[in-house]
Amino acid sequence: MQSITVRTPNDLAIEEREDPHPKAGEVRIRVASAAICGSDLHIWRGHNPFAKYPRVIGHEFFGHIDAVGDGVDTKLLGTRVAGDPVVSCGRCYPCSVGRPNVCEELQVIGVHRDGGFSEYVTLPAKNAHIVPDTISDDEATMIEPFTIAANLCSQLTPGKLDTALVYGAGPMGLTCIQALRGVYGVKEVIAVDRIDERLQMAKICGAGRVINNAGLDLVEELTVLGILPTVIIDAACHPSILPEAIRLASPAARIGIMGFSSEPCIISQQGITSKELTIYSSRLNSNRFSQVISWMLAGLIQPKKLITHHFNYVQIIEAMETFEKDQQHCCKVLLKF
Ligand code: NAI
Numbered sequence: 177m178q179s180i181t182v183r184t185p186n187d188l189a190i191e192e193r194e195d196p197h198p199k200a201g202e203v204r205i206r207v208a209s210a211a212i213c214g215s216d217l218h219i220w221r222g223h224n225p226f227a228k229y230p231r232v233i234g235h236e237f238f239g240h241i242d243a244v245g246d247g248v249d250t251k252l253l254g255t256r257v258a259g260d261p262v263v264s265c266g267r268c269y270p271c272s273v274g275r276p277n278v279c280e281e282l283q284v285i286g287v288h289r290d291g292g293f294s295e296y297v298t299l300p301a302k303n304a305h306i307v308p309d310t311i312s313d314d315e316a317t318m319i320e321p322f323t324i325a326a327n328l329c330s331q332l333t334p335g336k337l338d339t340a341l342v343y344g345a346g347p348m349g350l351t352c353i354q355a356l357r358g359v360y361g362v363k364e365v366i367a368v369d370r371i372d373e374r375l376q377m378a379k380i381c382g383a384g385r386v387i388n389n390a391g392l393d394l395v396e397e398l399t400v401l402g403i404l405p406t407v408i409i410d411a412a413c414h415p416s417i418l419p420e421a422i423r424l425a426s427p428a429a430r431i432g433i434m435g436f437s438s439e440p441c442i443i444s445q446q447g448i449t450s451k452e453l454t455i456y457s458s459r460l461n462s463n464r465f466s467q468v469i470s471w472m473l474a475g476l477i478q479p480k481k482l483i484t485h486h487f488n489y490v491q492i493i494e495a496m497e498t499f500e501k502d503q504q505h506c507c508k509v510l511l512k513f
């Protein structure tokens with residue numbers, strides 16, 4: 177099979193590899209489509225702290241089951257499935273309390289083990305989620321990115337009384353905006369970014385107001401506008417954002433962070449406790465695939481609004497460079513296999 181492999185940082189190639197055989201309890205997917213994520217780029221550029229090289233990248237993928245391992249029902253052969261990249265042990269404390277996404281032995285497909293930018297990928301049968309025929313291949317490829325928003329929102333419990341502020345109108349901010357409006361029906365979403373084209377995408381995804389914060393003080397701006405956000409999502413993930421979010425939050429607000437920066441940031445107990453703020457963090461997803469599939473079936477989210485580019489997998493370098501360099505016009509890039 178042909179696989180897109182990062183051999184060492186900055187060395188990405190299409191390699192010929194042995195077709196993988198599903199182990200007991202596993203299935204093999206013949207990949208039809210996969211999407212590029214920032215973390216694929218970070219593995220390529222050597223900036224992902226978890227990656228081991230060489231690595232077949234890709235954790236957002238869709239295809240059909242074409243082989244099954246011992247103990248797996250052969251009726252699954254031929255079914256259309258999306259792959260959950262979170263492979264967990266099922267025994268440790270986080271797994272026991274329904275949080276396999278932070279399993280003590282977490283193996284993320286495309287990061288810790290070989291991924292979906294490949295003609296074939298193997299994974300535990302329980303990680304392959306059946307996709308109804310009314311969901312297109314492109315939409316099915318977008319299930320995983322929406323599980324990130326689903327995981328974070330499940331903690332934030334947004335509702336009709338909430339005014340939400342979303343930092344960052346990249347793929348992650350946009351999936352969150354769609355979920356906040358389409359699924360949770362918050363009163364208003366305000367999107368904040370430095371790139372006007374991305375803010376335009378935020379509007380298309382349901383933001384009622386957008387703010388380019390490149391040249392302004394957001395705390396002052398929101399004060400002038402009389403806006404007190406009650407739910408804040410940091411999908412830009414710069415260390416300066418959490419302290420600012422604490423300052424501009426309404427009393428009783430919830431803040432969700434999802435970044436991996438190792439840079440410290442300074443926050444005070446008073447800033448948090450005086451308003452009794454709650455700060456959540458969210459990593460990957462804990463069994464959120466079926467939830468996102470039901471959102472898609474109910475038409476609550478519009479994944480196609482995020483898809484800006486399609487490439488054949490042989491054009492991987494061009495696809496990755498477009499994703500890296502053209503933040504104005506590029507959001508989700510899909511690869512066809
Ligand atoms: P992205 O880089 O495409 O988007 C980030 C956006 O934030 C950009 O549009 C940028 O202009 C904007 N931005 C940067 N600094 C800003 C600031 N100070 N104020 C306002 N906007 C600002 O990234 P993507 O793919 O949307 O991911 C966002 C973040 O989420 C990344 O840091 C990524 O590592 C993280 N992430 C976390 C996951 C998790 O499970 N916890 C999963 C996926 C991504």
Ligand code: MN
Pocket residue numbers: 213214215235236321
């Ligand atoms: Mn991703």
